[in-house]
Amino acid sequence: MRCDPCVLRFDEGMSLPLEQLGERLAPCESCDVVKRSPEVRHLLERHNELSRALRKAEQQARRWENRYRELEEATQEQDARIGTLERIQETGMSELEAELRTKIALIEEQRRAIHLLSVPLLHVGPRALAIPLIGVLDDERAARLTERLLQAICEKAIRFTVVDLTGVESLDERTACHLGQLFQAVRLLGGAVVITGVQGDVARAMIREGIDLTGVRIERHLRDALRWCQQKEREGSSR
Template sequence: MAEGIIICDAQGRFVHFNASAAEMHGMGASELPPEQWSAGYGLHYPDGGNLIPPEDLPLARALRGENVERVEMCVRHNGAPASVWLEGNARPVRNSDGTLRGAVVVLRDITARRRHEEDIGMRLHAEAERLAAEAQRVQQGRMLRLLLDHLDIVVWAVDDQGVFTFQEGKGLAAAGMRPGQLTGKAIVDVYDQKTVPGVLRALRGQSTHEMNEMQGIYWESWHIPIVEDGKLAGAMGLSLNVTEWFRTKADLESKLSLIERQQEVIRNLETPVIQVWDKVVTLPMVGIVDSRRAGRVMDDLLAAVTRTQAQFAILDLTGVEIVDTSTAAHLIQLVQAVRLLGAEGIITGIRPNIAQTVVSLGLDMSRVTTLATLRDGLALCIRRLSTGRRRP
C-alpha cells in the first residue's frame, strides 16, 4: 500500500487526506465529510488495549511544533476482526516568519510485518513451552528420550549450586558436544556469566527466555526454576537450535528489501520528481494521465516538497496528450495542496486540448501560475528566489 499522507492547517482542520490514509483508517471519502475534518476526528489509536490520548497523536504533537519519528499505532476499524498497525512520522509546517502554518503526517502500513513477527514468536514460544513442560514431566521417561533423539534441541538441568545434573539432546551434535559431557561441572566454570544470564536468573527463581549465539549457532532458550517442597532446588532449560530460522529470516528480509527497491524504482519512473534547482522541484509527466496516476502524482509531489523544503513545485504537462475531466480538477487541487505546504505550484506546458478541458469544467485558474514551457517556469522560480519573492 502507498504511504498515507495527512495534512492539516494550524487549527487542526484537515486539508488533505489521501486515499491510502483513508484506507488505513477503514473509511471512505464519504465517511469523512469536510465539515468533520478536524485533527481529533476518528483518530484515537488504541495501543495495547489503551487509547492513545488525542494530545499524544503524531499530528497533534506536530501541531505543537514537534518533529515525530517512527511512532507505531494500532488502528481498530469498526466491525473489523483484526487491527491495523501504522507507523507515523509527522512534522510541523511553518511560514517564512516561523509561525505555525500546519502539520503533515506520513503513515506506513506495517501490519504484515507485525503479524509476521508475532506469528513467528508465538509459534516458537508455544512450541518451546510445550517441549519444556513435557521434558520436565517425563525427564527420565520414554517420551523425553524420543524428543531428545529426534528434535534439534538440548535439554539440561542444574542443581541449586549450578552444577549440571542432566544434559541430553540431538542439538548437542551441532555444538560439537556429546550427551552428558558437562554433567558434574559447574555452569560458571564452563561458560562466562555474561553468556548465560538467563540460567543465573532461573537459579534465583525467575523463569527467563533469551536468544544467544555460540560458535556460529543461534539458540533460543527457556529457563525454568525447579521448586521442590517449596524450596528452590535448581533449574532446567530447553535450548532450540534456530540457526536455520535466522538464515531464512535474513534471506526473506533481503528479498523484501529488493522488492521494495524495485517497487520504488517503478514508482519513481512513473512520477519522477526532480530537484532542478535549490528549493525548486519539478515533475515532468508523459503520456496519458488518469485519476489513478493523478493521485500518485499528488502523493509523490507533496512528499517531495515536504522532504526537500521546496519553495516552488513545477508540474510540467508538455508530454501529456490527454487528461480526463476528473483529472484536470485533481491537478488544480494539487497546486492548492502544494500552497498549503508553504510552496508555490506552477503548471507549465499545457496543451490546447487540456486547456479546453479546463475551460469547459469552469475551473478557477486565477490563483494558479501557468507558463508555456518548463524553461519559462524554471526561469520564473530563479528570478523570484533571487529577489526573495514567492508569489506576485
C-alpha cells in the same frame, strides 16, 4: 470285510472329527454291512460327497486367503508409493511457493520502481521541483505523486513546483480533478505552482472542467518557468 472296531456299529465314530471319520469310512464301501444296508450305503455316499465339498471349500478358502494376502501386500505397497508421492509433492509445492513468493516480491519491487519513474520529481533548483507528466494521471498515480510531492515540500522546504504538461495530449475529467487537487495542496503548504507545456486540447479541458488556477503561474516552456523561479528566489533572498 470287518473293521475292528467298526465305526458303523460303535459309538466311537460319533466322537471322531470329521476328517478322521472320513478316513475311517473310506474302506467301508466293500464292507458287508454297507452291502447289506442301502441306507448305510446312501449315508456313506452322502458323507463322501460332503467330504469332497468340504475339501473343495477349504481349497477355495485357501485360494481366497492367498488372494487376500496378495491384495493386502499390494495395498501396502500402493500406500507406500502414495506416501512417497505426497512427500515429493509437498517438497515440490514448498519450492514452488518459495519461488512464487520470490517472483511476487520482484514484481512488487519492479512495480514500485515503475511508479516512481511514472511520477518523477526532478530537482531543478535549491528550492524548486519539476514534475513532467506523461499520459493519464489515474487515481493510484495521482495519490502517489501527491504524497511524494507534499513530503518533499515539507522535508526540503520546496517553494516552487513546476508541473510540465508537454507530454499530456488530452485531459479527461478525472485527470483534471487530480491536477486541481494537486495545485490546491501545494498552495496550502505555501508553495507556488507553475504549469508549462499546455496544449490546446488540454487548455480547453481545463476550462471545461473548471480547474481553479488562482495563484497558478502559467509559462509556455519549461525554461521560462525555471527562469521565473530563479528570479523569484533572488527577489526573496535580496529582501
